[in-house]
Amino acid sequence: MREDYVHGYSDREAIRLVDQAKTLASLLHHDIKFPDGSSILEAGCGVGAQTITLARNSPKAEITSVDISEPSLEQAKSLIKKEGIKNVQFERADIMELPFDDESFDHMFICFVLEHLPDPNAALESLKRVIRKGGTITVIEGDHGSCYFHPETEEAITAWQCLIEVQKELNCNPLIGRELYPLLTDAGFNKVQIDPRVVYVDKSKPELVEGFIKNTIIAMVNGIKDQALDSGLIRRKEWEKGIEGLYQSAEPSGTFFYNFYKGMAYK
Numbered sequence: 001m002r003e004d005y006v007h008g009y010s011d012r013e014a015i016r017l018v019d020q021a022k023t024l025a026s027l028l029h030h031d032i033k034f035p036d037g038s039s040i041l042e043a044g045c046g047v048g049a050q051t052i053t054l055a056r057n058s059p060k061a062e063i064t065s066v067d068i069s070e071p072s073l074e075q076a077k078s079l080i081k082k083e084g085i086k087n088v089q090f091e092r093a094d095i096m097e098l099p100f101d102d103e104s105f106d107h108m109f110i111c112f113v114l115e116h117l118p119d120p121n122a123a124l125e126s127l128k129r130v131i132r133k134g135g136t137i138t139v140i141e142g143d144h145g146s147c148y149f150h151p152e153t154e155e156a157i158t159a160w161q162c163l164i165e166v167q168k169e170l171n172c173n174p175l176i177g178r179e180l181y182p183l184l185t186d187a188g189f190n191k192v193q194i195d196p197r198v199v200y201v202d203k204s205k206p207e208l209v210e211g212f213i214k215n216t217i218i219a220m221v222n223g224i225k226d227q228a229l230d231s232g233l234i235r236r237k238e239w240e241k242g243i244e245g246l247y248q249s250a251e252p253s254g255t256f257f258y259n260f261y262k263g264m265a266y267k
């Protein structure tokens, strides 16, 4: 398990992942339904936040969800049990060395994971190996360069930029969304289709003000506070003002924009 995974494995991060998945469920999953009886591999399932929606939307598919973190898998198992979901099994696995035969799954789902891997090309090659010919891969990623908000204070921009820099320092790619097309194409997938999924928030969408601006985005930025301060990217006072600035976008006169990328392709 990578000790330097940018978001870490805290209880606070587990809550954030669940909030994020619930808030974005219809935006990201409304068109994902796998055929009855098909076998699905969910790669990098974390605490099972996306697994719930995946399993509910395809109740007769057989889902195998893997992650490199055993504690995350334990949380995922109890979440799925609590929800009464029966069509998912969990296994610990590293995406780079999947313990499955070639072509053993019909379809693949991977969400918010490639951005955390130092070699996403190699990861896609590894994932492709276990998909059958004619099967599909669905990839969802963010792109932290696609974020803007109002009001736009200088400190809020700096705090947001810290998130990007901290992730880059770990040799990962926080701007990966825009690269999904070339990544999938270079890995040899066919009929690659990329679909941007925009989140735009203002006061008329109170559930997104809470669920997206505060519980997903600001919680994510807050999660890298220590790394940003320790690496000298920002001073404490400026950080605090930055977080305050981000909260202003959640006020009645504020607005927020972010773009996710959903990719689908065939082997």
Ligand SMILES: C[S@@+](CC[C@H](N)C(=O)[O-])C[C@H]1O[C@@H](n2cnc3c(N)ncnc32)[C@H](O)[C@@H]1O
Residues within 6 Å of the ligand: 002, 005, 007, 017, 018, 021, 043, 044, 045, 046, 047, 048, 049, 050, 066, 067, 068, 069, 072, 093, 094, 095, 096, 110, 111, 112, 113, 116, 117
């Ligand atoms: C941001 S979380 C996303 C979790 C989940 N897909 C979601 O959207 O809620 C990224 C996950 O990728 C997992 N991960 C990172 N590197 C991995 C690898 N090489 N193999 C398997 N899982 C990995 C991490 O342990 C973490 O649970």
